[in-house]
Amino acid sequence: MQQQGDVYLVKWQQINNQNKLSNLDNYITDIIAIIDMFNNQDVHLIGHCLGGHIAMAASYFRQNHTASLTLLTTPWNFSHLKYIYPHAEILENIIMQYDYVPAILIEILLSYLD
DSSP states (O other): OGGGSOOOOOOOOOEETTTTTHHHHHHHHHHHHHHHHTTTOOEEEEEETHHHHHHHHHHHHTGGGEEEEEEESOOOOOGGGGGGGGGHHHHHHHHHHSSEEOHHHHHHHHGGGO
16 A cells, blocks of 8 residues: 555544544544645545544545545444434443443444444
């Protein structure tokens, strides 16, 4: 890939009390800033797992500068997790007890958007 140009990796970090959900916006903003560094050149975005959703959001805001979007194991349908919905109070307690939100818990919470 480096023969084709620069390669950037935006690393996923656990969400904690200091950065909370605003961190998801920061990831998107960071990717948009990287795209903007290329002065109207098209870029190829690759997103893995939940990073695929972040890459899709960045691609949406920079449609004219996204040459391609590749999603690797990006969850598309969370409906199989709906059985957890009755336990939402338990999930909320888990979030309050820990200093971070595990990625799997974010996936579960996203299932409520269906």
